[in-house]
Structure formats: structure tokens, C-alpha cells
Amino acid sequence: MRSGAGGLGERAQQLYGRAGDSLQRVENAITDTASRGRAAVQDKVVRARDASRQLAQENPMGDAREAAQDVGAMGRGPDACIDAVGMEAHMHGPIGMYDRIKQTLRPETDRPAALRQAIRACRNGGVLSIPGVYGGFLDKIPFGAIVNNALTVRSGQTHVQRYLRPLLERIEQGKIDPSFVITHRLPLTDAPRGYELFKHKQDACIKVVLKPHELSAAA
Secondary structure, eight states: EEEEEEEHHHHHHHHHTTOOOOEEEEEETTTTOOGGOOHHHHHHHHHHHHHHOEEEEETTTTTTHOOOOOOOGGGGGOSEEEOOOTBOOOOOOOHHHHHHHHOOOOOSSSHHHHHHHHHHHTTTTTTTESSOOOOOOOSOOOOOEEEEOOEEEEEEEEOHHHHHHHHHHHHHHOOOOOGGEEEEEGGGGGHHHHHHHTTOOOOOOOEEEEEESOTTTOO
């Protein structure tokens, strides 16, 4: 299971599919808030099916643990959970309000809603991977679940020096294509519009590529 439907999460989904592993992805309130609209959620579910040909479940207002409880052997939960959301996760209800208040008042710097759910959803002895970016102090992390469920935690930014050459070779050989996350190509003069599309998740925007030598249509 993975949380996060941006470029990082979509790439993680595709790589799991390439490796031949069985990965069930759960779309939930963390990855797509109600303000982004149901159409955006549906679009990302379709992208997940097209990219990995794995089962995708939509649960836009629910809890990832509930949606993932039947995944894995004997319904114990996913073997691995990936938090590709990070510090800007959105959550509805009292927990979401709690995080926003604490972040505003500064006792908490990040909103770890996706991390909490990933910890709670992962099966005993499973792997928790955290490529999502966190920058400071977190609150209400169920660390007891990590210890008592014997979870292996892996995190951190990409080790570029280690993976750059083998990944580039795979791209050159046509084995992987990272360009599928690009949803918009705009001239540099349209950068403000591209930023607004990305920021507000309009027009199913995931990644924008700016082309300096192209002229805006408005020009």
C-alpha cells in the first residue's frame, strides 16, 4: 500500500509493478482531499491502473487501515507501506484540525497524517518506506505500533550517486519511462499559471515542464 498520488508516489507504484510484486494501492483522504474534487481522485485511480495494472481501490474519505485490512496473507494487511505524501498531508475531521492548529502555533512543524496511517496499516513484520519529505517535529506518532509489530523503517532522499547510472541506463534502454508523470508542458512565460495548476491540483496536474524557448499562446 502506498499513500501519495504525485510524481513520487506514481513512480513508486510503477516500480513495484515492474518488480512483479503484488501491490494494492489505496486512495484515501490523505492523498486527495475533498477540496480537490472527486474527478481528480478518479483520474489518479485510472492512472494507477494504467501504470501498474494492479488493483486500485478508491476510498477518498476513509481510513487507509480500514481500506487495506484485507490485503496480504490472511488479511493481515500490506507487506509494505509507502508514505510518498510527507509533511503536507491532508486529513479530515478532528485529527486534521489538530495537526493544522499545532502547525500554525508551531509546536508541530509537519502534518504526519499519511505516516500515522501507514504505520497502523502495515502487517506485523512488514516494511514501512518513507520517501515523503519531512522537515521537523512530528506529533502523535504511534511508535509503539512500529516496535510491537516489528516494522522495518526505511527513509531518506534518493541516494543519487548510487542510483543515477543504473536508472539512466534503464531509461536509455526503454525499460522505464519517467515522463508519464508529466501532465502539462508550458512555455516559461506561463510559469505562474503552471504553478497555480500544480498548487491547487487543477486539471489533474501532477508535474509541469517549462520550455524556455516556446512562446505563450496568449502572446
